[in-house]
Amino acid sequence: MISPPPPDRPAIHLIxxxxxxxxxxxxxxxxxQPALAAMLLAEINRAEIHIAGTLPAGVVSMLSTVEFVDEGSGTSRTVQLVFPSDADIAAGRISVLTPVGAGLIGLAEGQSILWPDREGRERRLRIVKVGAAPGLPA
Structure with a gap:
């Protein structure tokens, strides 16, 4: 079971x-999935909200390509953050409605977050690089 994240979180930004x-x-x-839904709602509620075109550079938004490191394992991954209907893990497209996806949304390059995985284990995810979503400035 996924437990809610602690209140100690880095600042995040959403469109x-x-x-x-x-x-x-x-x-x-x-x-x-009440626990995951509650975690995502908490992230939305604490985010600084921007109108399209004013999101700071290097912030993970929907359709962004994100390189991140799981600092516990040292594993680096590059994925595109997508809505559930477009998810395809084999193609590197992860849904924002997965624990990792919900943890990445709104973070900026260089930030990290301690976030539970599907098994409820805490993982520190660090954003290395964010490629702009199609149609947004890099």
Whole structure:
């Protein structure tokens, strides 16, 4: 079972329209995955919200390509953060409705977050590089 994250979190930033859509997705999954839904809602609620085009550079948004390191294992991965309907782990597209996806959204290059994985183990994820989402400035 996934436990809610502690209140000690780095600042995060979200685009207003993405925050609205993520809120709806989290609400919709409350019955199936209440712990993950609650974690995502908490992240949305604490985020600094920006209108499209004003998101700071190097911040993970939807459709961003993200290189991150699991500092516990030293494993580096590069993925694209997508909505659930576009997820394909074999193609490197992870859903924002997975524990890792929910932990990455809104973080900036250089930031790290202690975040639970699917088994509830805490992992420190550090953002190495963020490629801009299509249509957004790099």
């Amino acid at each position: 207003d329209t993405e925050a609205d859509r993520l809120y709806g997705l989290a609400e919709g999954m409350m019955q199936r």
